[in-house]
Amino acid sequence: MVVASRANYARIKTAMRAIDDHPDLELQVVAGASLVLERFGNAIDVLEADGFRPDAIVRMIIEGETPTTMAKSTGLGLLELPTVFENLQPDAVVTIADRFETLATAVAAAYMNLPLIHTQGGEVSGSIDESVRHAVTKLAHVHFPATELSRRRVIAMGEDAAHVHNVGCPSIDLVAQADLGDPRSALAELNARGVGAEIDPDKPYLLMMQHPVTTEYGESLDQINETLEGVARLGMQALVFWPNVDAGSDHVAKGMRVFRDRGEAKGFHFFRNLPPELFAKLLAHTACMVGNSSSGLREGAFLGTPVVTVGTRQQNREHARNVLRTGHGADEIADAIREQVRNGRYERDELFGDGTAGLQIAEQLALPLPPAQKQLSYAVEDLLAEVSE
Numbered sequence: 317m318v319v320a321s322r323a324n325y326a327r328i329k330t331a332m333r334a335i336d337d338h339p340d341l342e343l344q345v346v347a348g349a350s351l352v353l354e355r356f357g358n359a360i361d362v363l364e365a366d367g368f369r370p371d372a373i374v375r376m377i378i379e380g381e382t383p384t385t386m387a388k389s390t391g392l393g394l395l396e397l398p399t400v401f402e403n404l405q406p407d408a409v410v411t412i413a414d415r416f417e418t419l420a421t422a423v424a425a426a427y428m429n430l431p432l433i434h435t436q437g438g439e440v441s442g443s444i445d446e447s448v449r450h451a452v453t454k455l456a457h458v459h460f461p462a463t464e465l466s467r468r469r470v471i472a473m474g475e476d477a478a479h480v481h482n483v484g485c486p487s488i489d490l491v492a493q494a495d496l497g498d499p500r501s502a503l504a505e506l507n508a509r510g511v512g513a514e515i516d517p518d519k520p521y522l523l524m525m526q527h528p529v530t531t532e533y534g535e536s537l538d539q540i541n542e543t544l545e546g547v548a549r550l551g552m553q554a555l556v557f558w559p560n561v562d563a564g565s566d567h568v569a570k571g572m573r574v575f576r577d578r579g580e581a582k583g584f585h586f587f588r589n590l591p592p593e594l595f596a597k598l599l600a601h602t603a604c605m606v607g608n609s610s611s612g613l614r615e616g617a618f619l620g621t622p623v624v625t626v627g628t629r630q631q632n633r634e635h636a637r638n639v640l641r642t643g644h645g646a647d648e649i650a651d652a653i654r655e656q657v658r659n660g661r662y663e664r665d666e667l668f669g670d671g672t673a674g675l676q677i678a679e680q681l682a683l684p685l686p687p688a689q690k691q692l693s694y695a696v697e698d699l700l701a702e703v704s705e
Contacts, residue, residue: 319399320349320417321560322359323611324499326592328412328435330674332368332488335649338543340682348374348393349417351559353451357558372400376417381565383533386416393420399426408433408685411456412439414449419686422455433681434454436485438466438473441610442631444530455687460677462614462668463634474692483667483676487592491600491615494593502594506555510574510587513553514520518654521553522653523598526607528564529629536564539569539644543626544580546649547606550657553583557609604656606649613639615677617665622656624649636665 317332319325336343347363347370350356352612360370378385378541397420401409409425413416413436453459453470461467462485464576471477477586507514515521528536540559547554559568564641571595575581596615599605604622605612608630612623617636624640624651641650641704 317343318346318417319351319363319412320347320421321351322357322362322589323560323609324412324415325351325363326361326490326595326611327485327487329366329592330408330486330493331410331435331677332674332676333683334678336368338678341678343368344371344406344568346370346372346374346397346400346404348396349376349389351413353377353561355588356561356621357587359589362589362591368590373406374400374460376420376444377561378444381528381561381563383530383563386530386563388604390416390420393417394423397421397424398428399427399476403428405440406457408681410435410572411452412436414439414445414452417572418452419448422452426455427660431458431685431688433458433460435460435462435531435677436466437461438469439463439633440469442529442531457688457690458680460496460673460680462658462673463624464633466621471693475650475695476686479686481676481680483680484666484671484673485614486669486673486677487611487615487694488618488666488669489671489674489699490592491596491618494596494600496597496600496619501598502597502601506587506590506598509583509590512556512581512585513583515553515555515585520657521555521604522547522550522603523555523605524607525557525605525609525611526626527559527609528562528568529608529627529631530563532628533564534567536567537571539627540568541575541643542646543607543649544571544575545646546653548580549646550653551583552603552657554585555602556581556584556586557607558586604653606653614668617667618669618671620662622654622659622662624656634667636662638665638703 374396378388394481406429410433412423435451438461467482503517559565606624613635616623642648
């Protein structure tokens with residue numbers, strides 16, 4: 317299991333637990349990339365506090381957060397991971413979603429004839445992430461997409477339907493299992509973390525998480541400035557995540573720092589990382605989530621959380637009725653937030669799973685794995701034959 321970011325961990329934790337508990341499976345954990353960096357919250361501490369001690373740590377992030385450093389970090393991961401796999405001798409490798417670390421993991425496993433297990437394949441979104449996700453699908457042997465439409469897309473790409481399982485997303489398991497009750501304890505814990513205004517638990521709050529869009533590199537500073545301005549116009553408390561490690565991260569962080577230094581972040585509290593269960597509780601009780609994280613579309617659907625998703629990062633990704641899309645512009649962002657706050661909670665939607673993904677993944681992995689040599693599925697070959705005729 318290669319876990320390389322705070323988002324990765326939230327999207328695989330319950331599967332890790334189920335694998336670790338399964339009598340026929342042994343869990344090995346490789347931690348790397350931004351998961352092990354202090355400036356991104358040192359999320360490895362959360363992983364270890366949950367009882368998952370890494371069998372190996374891979375440091376693969378080259379500083380700079382530009383398209384060049386992203387490409388080089390991918391290459392560095394591809395240099396380091398084969399040595400880790402050679403030392404650990406796994407029977408299979410699990411990789412998560414669509415990040416550059418995922419691509420390095422997939423290439424290393426494929427060339428070492430290790431069956432590759434991929435979660436969250438078949439989804440359509442924006443940025444380079446979508447291309448990475450589909451490339452990993454073609455390298456992977458067993459697929460755990462999170463929706464039925466994603467399952468069908470993976471099969472349409474020529475993957476054997478017998479090895480494509482719609483189990484939902486493990487992040488939904490965390491939400492389904494968490495004690496979401498009163499958010500007061502979560503907000504009290506949050507006030508002890510990060511920097512900024514103290515959050516009043518008796519008042520509504522917004523949750524903001526915006527990452528750079530790698531295919532729009534150079535525009536991140538303007539984009540985050542518009543979102544911050546739009547959120548500020550509401551005059552509400554706001555819990556704000558620092559961005560991930562993708563190209564343009566420094567520009568987003570700069571916008572947030574300047575906004576705070578100018579004294580414009582009234583009622584804003586900034587933080588780097590939270591345990592997944594704490595984040596789930598905050599998401600469950602926020603008046604609205606704003607930004608471009610997939611958490612609003614995935615966990616937000618299950619929770620019925622009002623969400624405003626900004627820009628193209630989640631472009632064309634499946635979502636439930638709880639999501640309202642906007643472009644980059646403070647006015648339209650503020651208007652969309654007001655509309656969502658007025659609307660309030662939505663009904664639960666199990667588009668991304670019912671809370672049993674981790675257990676299903678473990679049960680499937682306990683079965684015999686397919687051979688390392690992949691083939692185009694016969695169904696697709698038949699379709700191609702029909703087209704040629």
